[in-house]
Amino acid sequence: MCIRLAGQAAQIAFGRRIAEHLRPPCVIYLRGDLGTGKTTLVRGILRGFGHTGAVRSPTYTLLEPYEFGTMRLYHLDLYRLGDPEELEYLGLRDLLDDQSLFLVEWPERGKGLLPAPDLTIRIEHAGAARRLDLTADGPCGRELTSRLCGA
Ligand SMILES: Nc1ncnc2c1ncn2[C@@H]1O[C@H](COP(=O)(O)OP(=O)(O)O)[C@@H](O)[C@H]1O
Numbered sequence: 001m002c003i004r005l006a007g008q009a010a011q012i013a014f015g016r017r018i019a020e021h022l023r024p025p026c027v028i029y030l031r032g033d034l035g036t037g038k039t040t041l042v043r044g045i046l047r048g049f050g051h052t053g054a055v056r057s058p059t060y061t062l063l064e065p066y067e068f069g070t071m072r073l074y075h076l077d078l079y080r081l082g083d084p085e086e087l088e089y090l091g092l093r094d095l096l097d098d099q100s101l102f103l104v105e106w107p108e109r110g111k112g113l114l115p116a117p118d119l120t121i122r123i124e125h126a127g128a129a130r131r132l133d134l135t136a137d138g139p140c141g142r143e144l145t146s147r148l149c150g151a
């Protein structure tokens, strides 16, 4: 386990800490049941990068793009993905470059169609709080886990 977070504010604060160490390119998968706080964590990361506006999960549009200077952040939510073609249509491969970050909710629904993760964050209920597990699959993931979860 990396960390236990009690309450929405703690979830957002941890998202802000992720943003401090998160640099493109990086693909992050966010796994966890409905209501575990995936979107809340993304909101914290976006706040950390300076986004002050609303953050809604792109449940119907699948993808919401953000820009921070030369860096681009793509928030995906594949919960309602029906036809894999919808994902092909988004042209993810063209969006993925060394200036981009991907944060993907429900990556299991886009299996085989998504870029491989550098980091997987698993969120589980822990009573009223949440337990987060981080698994590094690439360089950017290793950097984040060592910074945020200790050695
Ligand atoms: N660490 C936490 N502890 C308690 N409640 C949390 C925590 N993180 C998020 N929540 C709450 O869980 C609910 C669902 O959050 P949301 O981010 O929409 O989940 P998801 O995107 O995984 O479906 C929200 O009411 C949010 O405030």
Ligand SMILES: [Mg+2]
Pocket (backbone or CB within 6 Å): 038, 039, 040, 057, 077, 105
């Ligand atoms: Mg969500």
